[in-house]
Amino acid sequence: MTASKFTSVDMDVIRPAVLNVLRLYRTKFVSEFGELILCCDDRKSWRKEIFPNYKASRKKTRAVAPIDWDNLYECLNQLKEELAEWFPYKVIQVDKAEADDIIAQYVNGCGSDGKRLKQDRTLILSSDKDFVQLHQFNVRQYSP
Structure with a gap:
């Protein structure tokens, strides 16, 4: 597949969708649980350094998916920065850690x-x- 056949992500579509979902959950749970903290995976994982085959099957799945993954991750990173700067959410990302590690x-x-x-x-x-x-x-x- 050539890059032109990949489906790109449009920030003007993804931004309001993500914001609406976050607003929904914040409204639903803030009174009982307080602030919303977003935990994000780092691009690199300590698990991959120790176990090179960790989540290796996902690479195969991504390779055949008609998605421009670089574009998707670029949009998600931009959105993550916007959320941290402009919205009432804590956004936490730790070098070489997955969101699961941060949550734990x-x-x-x-x-x-x-x-x-x-x-x-x-x-x-x-x-x-x-x-x-x-x-x-x-x-x-x-x-x-």
Whole structure:
């Protein structure tokens, strides 16, 4: 496939879609769980350094998908910067860490600001079933 056959992502479409979803969840959960914190994967992962085949099958899937992945990641990075600068959300990304790692640290009381206490109510907003291992007192998960 040539680059011209890839489907590009239009920021004028993706931005309002993401903002509407964030607004929906913030409105739905802010009174019970407080602020919305967005945890983002870093482009590189410590797991890939240790296990080179980690998520290797995803490369094969991406190779045949008609999506311009570079364009998609560029749009997501731009959106992430806009959210951090202009919106009432904390956006956290840690070098070589996945969002799962950041969420686990936060839930276990090791947040980057050191302020989360075990008694704080926390909601993990994700359909990832791996987060079940983080369920504990005052930690719930909502799967969209």
